Amino acid sequence: MSSRVPPLAGRGDLLRLFLPRFTRDRNDRINMKDYQLLQQKYVVNTYPDRHITLIKGDGVYLYDQNNQKYLDMMSNYGVSIFGYNNPHINKFLRNQLKNLVVLHGSFNNNTRALASQKLIEKCKGYYAKVYWANSGTEAIEAALKFAVLATGKKKFISCIGGYHGKTLGSLSATSGEKYKNPFEPLLWQFKQVTFGNEKELEKAIDKDTAAFVVEPVQGESGVIVPPKDYLKKVRDICNKHNILLIIDEIQTGAGRTGDFLASEEVSADILCLGKGLAGGLPVGATIVTQNIANKIPKHIHTSTFGGNPFVCAGVIKTLEILDDRLLNQVKNLGEYFINKLKAIKSDLILQVRGKGLIIGVEVKDKRNALLKFLQDEHVLVIPAGENVVRFLPPFIITKENIDFTVEKFKKCVDSL
Numbered sequence: 001m002s003s004r005v006p007p008l009a010g011r012g013d014l015l016r017l018f019l020p021r022f023t024r025d026r027n028d029r030i031n032m033k034d035y036q037l038l039q040q041k042y043v044v045n046t047y048p049d050r051h052i053t054l055i056k057g058d059g060v061y062l063y064d065q066n067n068q069k070y071l072d073m074m075s076n077y078g079v080s081i082f083g084y085n086n087p088h089i090n091k092f093l094r095n096q097l098k099n100l101v102v103l104h105g106s107f108n109n110n111t112r113a114l115a116s117q118k119l120i121e122k123c124k125g126y127y128a129k130v131y132w133a134n135s136g137t138e139a140i141e142a143a144l145k146f147a148v149l150a151t152g153k154k155k156f157i158s159c160i161g162g163y164h165g166k167t168l169g170s171l172s173a174t175s176g177e178k179y180k181n182p183f184e185p186l187l188w189q190f191k192q193v194t195f196g197n198e199k200e201l202e203k204a205i206d207k208d209t210a211a212f213v214v215e216p217v218q219g220e221s222g223v224i225v226p227p228k229d230y231l232k233k234v235r236d237i238c239n240k241h242n243i244l245l246i247i248d249e250i251q252t253g254a255g256r257t258g259d260f261l262a263s264e265e266v267s268a269d270i271l272c273l274g275k276g277l278a279g280g281l282p283v284g285a286t287i288v289t290q291n292i293a294n295k296i297p298k299h300i301h302t303s304t305f306g307g308n309p310f311v312c313a314g315v316i317k318t319l320e321i322l323d324d325r326l327l328n329q330v331k332n333l334g335e336y337f338i339n340k341l342k343a344i345k346s347d348l349i350l351q352v353r354g355k356g357l358i359i360g361v362e363v364k365d366k367r368n369a370l371l372k373f374l375q376d377e378h379v380l381v382i383p384a385g386e387n388v389v390r391f392l393p394p395f396i397i398t399k400e401n402i403d404f405t406v407e408k409f410k411k412c413v414d415s416l
């Protein structure tokens with residue numbers, strides 16, 4: 001190995017599998033400015049290193065510094081839902097850039113006001129108001145604090161396998177010893193119950209329970225789709241025991257499952273959105289009913305950048321582009337993709353599951369090898385859980401992009 005190889009970013013299998021390519025590329029590109037080296041040297045190493053340096057995006061493709069193109073089947077963990085360099089989004093953002101980028105929430109603003117109104121209308125529930133943040137985890141932090149303010153209670157229930165972020169409040173709701181252990185004791189009291197089992201939820205509730213936090217489809221833990229009507233039953237139980245329902249749609253919302261919300265059949269008390277909601281810009285949204293909004297005092301929770309006009313312009317354009325035609329397209333492409341993946345015959349594949357364009361393929365083993373093979377074939381996908389290959393493509397992919405991906409996936413599965 002070259003003596004100029006930087007310290008390792010993480011020590012998992014994923015990294016080791018990508019290492020040989022890294023060394024080879026280093027030699028090939030000896031005269032080029034090595035951003036990989038710089039990033040590994042100067043950025044705190046909390047991420048595994050995928051060993052490619054991507055510098056440009058256009059449509060469904062990302063390009064490395066040698067202008068090699070990669071088909072993006074992960075949209076940056078579900079963020080870049082309209083692909084890259086989207087002319088509609090860009091034009092709108094450029095206009096907002098000229099007018100006003102940032103404005104504190106204590107001043108009113110046309111773009112923020114319209115984004116908030118359009119979002120509440122798009123959610124079609126009993127929701128009344130939105131609190132704007134800058135990321136998913138912040139949306140959850142606000143949700144937990146609002147639930148405490150509304151109920152005066154501090155006990156929560158979340159799900160085994162649930163993922164809600166990694167700041168201290170959301171980490172308390174998130175499942176997974178490896179993320180939590182170093183930071184115990186975490187906040188308040190969080191009990192965890194089996195996802196998809198409403199009876200367990202009912203047993204876990206006591207008189208001090210404030211709220212139940214749940215994803216409509218568990219993303220990070222492996223694209224787990226609950227039984228039909230699970231959320232409706234959960235809603236009934238929350239009503240019966242007078243606890244709040246917090247639905248985390250940070251990964252599933254903004255059209256990912258083929259509906260604007262995956263939880264459209266129920267109304268939560270607090271709904272969290274993030275990821276693709278601003279068409280690729282950093283955003284978090286905590287949406288509440290009027291009852292909850294009435295119990296949130298001024299000054300109690302704020303954010304300098306939250307609701308800035310630039311990001312709100314991204315939200316307005318996103319809500320406009322996400323019309324019924326595009327949502328139907330997400331549904332149809334999702335079905336097409338899932339059926340094609342299901343048609344692959346291989347002992348390595350245990351299950352293909354998903355809804356719309358959040359799709360997971362559970363494999364017996366060799367998941368990380370599959371990710372690496374696909375990357376070598378210039379298709380970018382991401383992991384979920386222990387053994388799931390996750391596809392979160394942009395909504396603008398075509399059937400040809402899906403055919404290409406499935407063909408490469410089959411080739412990789414066959415070669416392992």
Ligand SMILES: Cc1ncc(COP(=O)(O)O)c(C=O)c1O
Pocket residue numbers: 077135136137138140163164165166215219220248249250251252274275
């Ligand atoms: C369901 C869910 N909730 C919360 C989060 C945290 O969002 P962020 O990484 O933007 O803080 C994620 C991120 O993957 C998520 O999938």
